[in-house]
Each structure stands twice: as structure tokens, then as C-alpha cells.
Amino acid sequence: MDITSILYPVLCVGGLGVVLGAGLGYAGKIFEVKEDPRLEQVLECLPGANCGGCGYPGCSGMASAIVSGKAPVNGCPVGGAKSAAAIAKVMGVAVEETAPKVAFVKCHGTCDKSVNKYVYEGISDCAMANQLAGGGAKGCSFGCLGLGSCVKACAFDAIHIVDGVAKVDETKCTSCGNCVKACPKHLIEIVPQAQQTRVACSSQDTGKEVMANCQVGCIACRICEKNCKFDAIYVINNVAVIDYTKCKDCGLCAMKCPKHAIENPKAIAMAEKLAQNAAAKVEAAKKPAPVAEAPATEAPATEAPASSTSSEHIND
Amino acid sequence: MDQLVQPNLIMLILFAIFVNNYVLSQFLGICPFLGVSKKLETAVGMGVAVIFVITLSSAVTYFVYHLLLVNLHIEYLYNIAFILVIAALVQLVEMFLKKSSPSLYQALGVYLPLITTNCAVLGVAVVNMQNNYTFIASVLNGFGGATGFALSIILFAGIRERMAFNNIPKPFQGFPIALVSATLMSLAFLGFQGLIQL
Numbered sequence: 085m086d087i088t089s090i091l092y093p094v095l096c097v098g099g100l101g102v103v104l105g106a107g108l109g110y111a112g113k114i115f116e117v118k119e120d121p122r123l124e125q126v127l128e129c130l131p132g133a134n135c136g137g138c139g140y141p142g143c144s145g146m147a148s149a150i151v152s153g154k155a156p157v158n159g160c161p162v163g164g165a166k167s168a169a170a171i172a173k174v175m176g177v178a179v180e181e182t183a184p185k186v187a188f189v190k191c192h193g194t195c196d197k198s199v200n201k202y203v204y205e206g207i208s209d210c211a212m213a214n215q216l217a218g219g220g221a222k223g224c225s226f227g228c229l230g231l232g233s234c235v236k237a238c239a240f241d242a243i244h245i246v247d248g249v250a251k252v253d254e255t256k257c258t259s260c261g262n263c264v265k266a267c268p269k270h271l272i273e274i275v276p277q278a279q280q281t282r283v284a285c286s287s288q289d290t291g292k293e294v295m296a297n298c299q300v301g302c303i304a305c306r307i308c309e310k311n312c313k314f315d316a317i318y319v320i321n322n323v324a325v326i327d328y329t330k331c332k333d334c335g336l337c338a339m340k341c342p343k344h345a346i347e348n349p350k351a352i353a354m355a356e357k358l359a360q361n362a363a364a365k366v367e368a369a370k371k372p373a374p375v376a377e378a379p380a381t382e383a384p385a386t387e388a389p390a391s392s393t394s395s396e397h398i399n400d
Numbered sequence: 401m402d403q404l405v406q407p408n409l410i411m412l413i414l415f416a417i418f419v420n421n422y423v424l425s426q427f428l429g430i431c432p433f434l435g436v437s438k439k440l441e442t443a444v445g446m447g448v449a450v451i452f453v454i455t456l457s458s459a460v461t462y463f464v465y466h467l468l469l470v471n472l473h474i475e476y477l478y479n480i481a482f483i484l485v486i487a488a489l490v491q492l493v494e495m496f497l498k499k500s501s502p503s504l505y506q507a508l509g510v511y512l513p514l515i516t517t518n519c520a521v522l523g524v525a526v527v528n529m530q531n532n533y534t535f536i537a538s539v540l541n542g543f544g545g546a547t548g549f550a551l552s553i554i555l556f557a558g559i560r561e562r563m564a565f566n567n568i569p570k571p572f573q574g575f576p577i578a579l580v581s582a583t584l585m586s587l588a589f590l591g592f593q594g595l596i597q598l
Contacts, residue, residue, distance in 0.1 A: 092472045092473075092474055093474045093477055096468060096469070096472055096474055096477065096481075097477060097480055097481060097484070100464075100468070100481060100484055100485070101484060104484060104485070104488035105488075107488070107492070108488055108491055108492060108495075111492050111495050111496070112495060114499075115495040115496055115498065115499035115500075116499075117498050117499055117502075
């Protein structure tokens, strides 16, 4: 075999690569364009996760948009106030305060509280399961399938499957919105972190069907709607929806909800405490007291300080 | 070496635009055709960038093939050599535009580097080589082919812009309807077949 039949191709293609590479390197020097030095500084202040939560293609796209003034300095939902302050320093502008936001999974139908139609043993992916008959194994066709598509989508390890339902770790969540896009059931919503009153159900089934499938589903009874003093909660398509611009976070709806489908840690703890007190009273008096009335009359009074602090926050 | 061929140049350009349309008859460069045809504005940008790059790459690959590969009798390496040359060329053009004409660079934007992966560029170079075109014929074939690409992507973008307002059945929304309309365009271009004989 002639050695040249190997040598020529290797030298030719290798040489071509070297020549073109060197040429490009040289051309890079000649055609060097001075970029705005702020671009690199802004890019350093951004988290670098390239999640696309800001609506620009990656962090570098966001940086150039900020430098050219197209995007606000606090446009990065992931970096939050910290990166906004750093970028504002680079850009020499004052930063506007933004309320931190988090993702929230609108389903609390955990394994013990909801029923399944069948046992799903397919690929562990929500979109895959959602294509099956009835939209997955869960009895409620609107509920969290718990197969973790959102967990895979999260770049910040902030969402996990707990008891068969996705739960957001609010300390880690950056509200980038990747899980929102990943959820085939459209269960995840970006909500203001300060507002703790949230409807943890998105079932549009009628009350009867919800009752059959889930212990904590919204049955569209409208008790929350009637009790809200701020006109902030409405039942739309058989599920309660909170208007966060109006909600004062008083937690009354959460206490009144017969299915505990509305989340509010303060109100639920308070309700439990009151129920315990009432039960203790009943125990002490040994007579059937009107248990249901007791928490209802006390609730607004006990919640008053909490609601005033949260309304202060809204006025900011 | 075979004799170089130089057909009627006007016929060659018309042939490349209509009869031998790289997108609608050869099915090359489908990814930018589908990917950047949502808006007329971006389609025009892509079309212009492709015309620019393919014309230039036809010229450069002609020299690489005839001066380098043919002389060393390693014609079989044409694919690798062409890819290398085209990728480097696109980079060089990008740098040059960024320096000399920032407005054109801004207008072409992300489409310029995307052309590196446009198979129509390689396709034109290979067609030039296989048909043994002369230098002028190669460049004009490249220009014609790229113009054909620009024509079809711009027409397609116009159709898709109007289609966005239509009430499309849910299973057809997005890419399915785009592919159906691309098929119909391709069938329409089939009508040019046999119009010109080279």
C-alpha cells in the first residue's frame, strides 16, 4: 500500500483545519469589536442558569437587553433582589422593589387523600401518563400525577414529589417558571411569596365527582366566595380562584373551606387550635356545645393583626 | 479530469430558482425553512443571509475542490473539506459583518451562524462538484439556489402569517399545518418541472 494514500488525506484535511483555524483566529483579532464593558459586568451579576424565565434567550440575551435598556434591571426572576441590586449598581440606576414570587402546585391530593383509577407502571413521566385514558392513573383528571416531570424541569432542586404530589421548596424556588411549562396538567402557578392563602386544587369537576375522588378537592360550594370581605376569591369553572391583587391574606376562606382545599398555614393552625379548645370545652362541660359556631365568631378577631401586616406589605 | 461544463447562465439561474428549488424540490434546508418562517421579517433576514453565504461558499468550495482535492486525488474527502470550509467561512463572514456593518449584522442576527447547519449550503457545493460546473456556473448556481431558498421561505412565511389568524383544528395547530402547507407549496413548484432543460 502506498503511504501517500493515507498521508495526503490526513495532511490535506488537517492542514485545511489548521489553516482555517489560524485564519479565523487572526481574523478575530482584526475584526475585534469593542463591546460595552457593562455587558460582561451585568452578565456576571446574573445567575447564569440560562433558564429563560425572563423571556430572553439565556442570561447573555438578558444582559444585552438590560444594557440596551430594553429590560428592567430587576427583570431576572431567579436572581431576585440580590442580582437586581448588583445590576443596578453596574447600570447606575435605582432599583424598583419587586415582591418575590414562588411556584405553587395547585393540588394537595396526596396518596392517602385521593383515589387512583388504576395502577400506572409506565414511563415515569407526567406528559406520557397524561396521554393515557382518563389523563393518567389519578382518580381526579385534574390532579398532580406525581411522576416528577416538574422535578426534572427544575434547575434549582426546588420541587419534589412528596406523598405522590409535587411540592415546592419555597426557600429554593426562584420562580423561573420551568416547572409551569413542564406540567401537562397546568397545575403550577407563579404566586406572590408573601401571600400564603392559596387554593390547592384545580379540579373543574363538579362537587359530586370531586367528593368521590379526593378528600381535599374544591367542591365549588362557594363558601369562600361568600365569606371573603375583600371580593378576592371567586369560584370559576367549579374551582375557587384567588385574585392576588385584592387578597389581604386574612385566611378566612381557608378556615371556612369545608374541604380544606385552601391553604393558609396561619389560619389552618388557628382553626386546629380553636377546634381543640372547643373540644376541650366540650369535654369539660360534658354537653354538646355548638362547636361549629365557636371558631367562626372568633376567627376575624384573632386574624386581625396578621391581616394588617399583610395589607401594609401590599400598600408598598 | 472531466471537461468543465458551462450551461446557459440565465437558464441555470432560473433552473436553480424554480425547477431545482433546493427546499421544495430537493428537500434540503428544511430546518430553517420550518424554523424561521413564522414571521415575514425574520424570513427575509434568513433569506438574505443564505443568499450571501451560499454564493460565497460556492466560489470558495470550487477552489478547494479543483485546486486541492482534485490535484491530490482525494476527491472522496469532499464532504469533510466542504463542511470545514463552510463553517469557517460563516464564522469569518460573521466577524467581518460585525466589524464593518453592524446594522446588517443586527438585521441578520442569529440567522448568520445558523446557516452553518443549513444543509442547502453543502448541497449546492456538492451539486456544483457533481455537475462539474465552471467557476462562473458554480457561483451563479449557488446564487440561484439560494435565491430559490429565499423565495420559498419568504412565500412560506407570508402563508404562515395569514394562517395564524385562521381557525385551525387543534390537532393541526403548529407544525402539522405548516408541514401540510409546505407540501402544497412543493406540489405547486412541481409544476415548474420540465420547464427548462439544461
